[in-house]
Amino acid sequence: MANEEKSLNFIEEIIEEDIRTGKHGGRVLTRFPPEPNGYLHIGHAKSIVLNFGLAQRYNGKTNLRFDDTNPVTEETEYVESIKRDIQWLGYQWAEELYTSDYFETLYEYAIKLIKKGLAYVDDSSSEEIAASKGTPTEPGTPTPYRNRSAEENLRLFEEMRAGKYPDGAKVLRAKIDLASPNMHLRDPLLYRIKHAHHHRTGNNWCIYPMYDFAHGQSDSIEKITHSICTLEFVPHRPLYDWLIEQLEIFPSKQYEFARLNLNYTVMSKRKLLQLVNEKHVEGWDDPRMPTISGLRRRGYTPTSIRNFCERIGVAKRENIIDVGLLEFCIREDLNKTAWRRMAVLDPVKLIITNYPEGREETLPGENNPEAADGEGSRDIPFSRELWIEREDFMENPPKKFFRLGPGLMVRLKHAYIVTCEDFVKDEAGNVTEIHCSYIPESKSGADTSGLKVKGTIHWVSIPHARTVEVRLYDRLFNVENPAAEEDFKKTLNPDSLHIIERAYVEPDLLNAVPGKGYQFIRKGYFTLDTRSTPDAPVFNRTVTLRDTWAKEMQKE
Numbered sequence: 352m353a354n355e356e357k358s359l360n361f362i363e364e365i366i367e368e369d370i371r372t373g374k375h376g377g378r379v380l381t382r383f384p385p386e387p388n389g390y391l392h393i394g395h396a397k398s399i400v401l402n403f404g405l406a407q408r409y410n411g412k413t414n415l416r417f418d419d420t421n422p423v424t425e426e427t428e429y430v431e432s433i434k435r436d437i438q439w440l441g442y443q444w445a446e447e448l449y450t451s452d453y454f455e456t457l458y459e460y461a462i463k464l465i466k467k468g469l470a471y472v473d474d475s476s477s478e479e480i481a482a483s484k485g486t487p488t489e490p491g492t493p494t495p496y497r498n499r500s501a502e503e504n505l506r507l508f509e510e511m512r513a514g515k516y517p518d519g520a521k522v523l524r525a526k527i528d529l530a531s532p533n534m535h536l537r538d539p540l541l542y543r544i545k546h547a548h549h550h551r552t553g554n555n556w557c558i559y560p561m562y563d564f565a566h567g568q569s570d571s572i573e574k575i576t577h578s579i580c581t582l583e584f585v586p587h588r589p590l591y592d593w594l595i596e597q598l599e600i601f602p603s604k605q606y607e608f609a610r611l612n613l614n615y616t617v618m619s620k621r622k623l624l625q626l627v628n629e630k631h632v633e634g635w636d637d638p639r640m641p642t643i644s645g646l647r648r649r650g651y652t653p654t655s656i657r658n659f660c661e662r663i664g665v666a667k668r669e670n671i672i673d674v675g676l677l678e679f680c681i682r683e684d685l686n687k688t689a690w691r692r693m694a695v696l697d698p699v700k701l702i703i704t705n706y707p708e709g710r711e712e713t714l715p716g717e718n719n720p721e722a723a724d725g726e727g728s729r730d731i732p733f734s735r736e737l738w739i740e741r742e743d744f745m746e747n748p749p750k751k752f753f754r755l756g757p758g759l760m761v762r763l764k765h766a767y768i769v770t771c772e773d774f775v776k777d778e779a780g781n782v783t784e785i786h787c788s789y790i791p792e793s794k795s796g797a798d799t800s801g802l803k804v805k806g807t808i809h810w811v812s813i814p815h816a817r818t819v820e821v822r823l824y825d826r827l828f829n830v831e832n833p834a835a836e837e838d839f840k841k842t843l844n845p846d847s848l849h850i851i852e853r854a855y856v857e858p859d860l861l862n863a864v865p866g867k868g869y870q871f872i873r874k875g876y877f878t879l880d881t882r883s884t885p886d887a888p889v890f891n892r893t894v895t896l897r898d899t900w901a902k903e904m905q906k907e
Contacts, residue, residue, distance in 0.1 A: 360665040379411025387429035389620040390635040400660035415444035422549040472507040491529035567591040570603035581610035650878030650893030689868035732815040753806035768793035816855040
């Protein structure tokens with residue numbers, strides 16, 4: 352049966368119609384315009400995948416344009432992190448541009464509006480301007496400066512640029528319609544005074560364009576054909592169109608889609624910055640953060656994030672996506688690509704009493720049984736004394752416990768079948784040693800014992816074990832919508848990080864590299880932390896093998 356053609360989303364329908372009618376000569380040029388005031392998060396990933404993906408699909412291009420019009424919050428560190436994240440996701444921009452590249456052109460556009468009587472300098476305070484705009488049901492009232500002559504406005508605007516006035520003393524406003532039902536058309540601000548050092552232009556400017564003025568005009572300067580924004584910019588679109596029309600410049604068009612809202616997560620850069628500054632997290636790349644750098648450090652792959660963004664699709668209505676879908680996407684990808692390794696996180700000693708003392712052997716283990724060729728194999732050392740998980744032994748096991756207990760039989764992964772004969776406890780009642788016998792004929796891959804067992808457990812040979820630190824990460828918040836709480840920080844999950852200082856792993860894991868996924872058999876998916884050192888290896892849990900939160904929700 353042939354595969355069904357994937358249905359088009361509404362933006363793809365618009366683009367295909369534009370190509371069919373020859374609009375813009377059939378050309379497709381999108382842009383991704385982040386403000387460099389923080390690290391990108393999973394919500395930005397949706398926009399990146401959409402903009403770059405559309406350009407790829409329709410043989411077009413995507414510009415990376417930094418919306419750097421607020422020098423107070425912007426830093427070169429953020430610029431570099433944004434570029435790194437986009438490239439890691441698998442995309443390359445056509446041109447690297449900055450709104451600051453257009454400061455002179457935007458200034459000339461403002462002069463043009465003033466000369467046409469469509470912009471004026473206002474000396475009112477921000478409070479007075481807000482009060483004069485009226486309400487959604489009542490029209491605004493003009494401030495005393497609305498009817499200044501073009502000549503006076505030109506002089507004042509030039510003096511603003513020259514640095515004659517302090518911050519907040521004057522603004523440039525568009526002169527549109529104070530009675531418009533759209534509040535964004537009630538003489539919006541175009542420029543404000545900010546005496547602040549800019550990360551690229553230094554101290555050359557002390558007036559900076561507002562986003563609504565810089566955005567559409569930058570699109571037009573670059574001849575962007577499809578300017579894709581999130582839904583909160585719907586009421587801004589009439590101003591976008593008005594400015595382009597009055598300036599008589601290239602008619603870029605804005606289209607809006609629903610932004611990504613994810614449960615158990617906050618997406619506000621301001622809130623994320625709070626978490627960083629108040630040290631609730633280690634930094635922007637803390638593996639619990641929804642930032643792309645945090646997800647990368649945690650072990651998420653570009654493929655998993657792209658697949659997630661494509662699965663949730665492009666819609667016109669806001670909704671909340673279950674973070675479980677993101678976790679499903681990384682499990683799906685890592686199941687195909689992660690190499691299997693054995694690691695014991697809560698160890699107890701197992702001694703095979705009838706295995707010869709001093710004897711060691713090397714057993715083969717596939718790297719990835721999901722791959723057709725297994726992606727090769729590694730050597731696993733085996734000996735008389737092993738570490739196993741404490742939870743794999745019970746002194747008084749229930750009927751359907753298919754692991755170790757007195758008299759119970761289990762297979763050691765890649766090795767032999769063993770039977771529990773005895774165990775030793777310390778004074779506190781904790782099991783310290785488990786004594787088993789093994790069946791030599793039951794070796795994996797060459798089993799002639801005829802025995803069938805229902806359980807298989809993993810292990811690490813004690814003489815060959817390597818010690819590592821393991822960090823078990825979980826969701827950062829323990830409520831579905833932390834942003835809706837009065838103080839979102841009070842909903843932080845106190846169990847979002849559990850550190851195991853001494854876990855035991857098979858020696859091959861010392862060859863691990865950051866970015867490579869490993870399945871710790873029966874425990875979850877892990878990756879080597881980017882700040883790990885050869886002398887002190889640290890592994891981060893990317894995700895559990897199953898959705899443990901779904902089970903918890905079912906209990907409630």
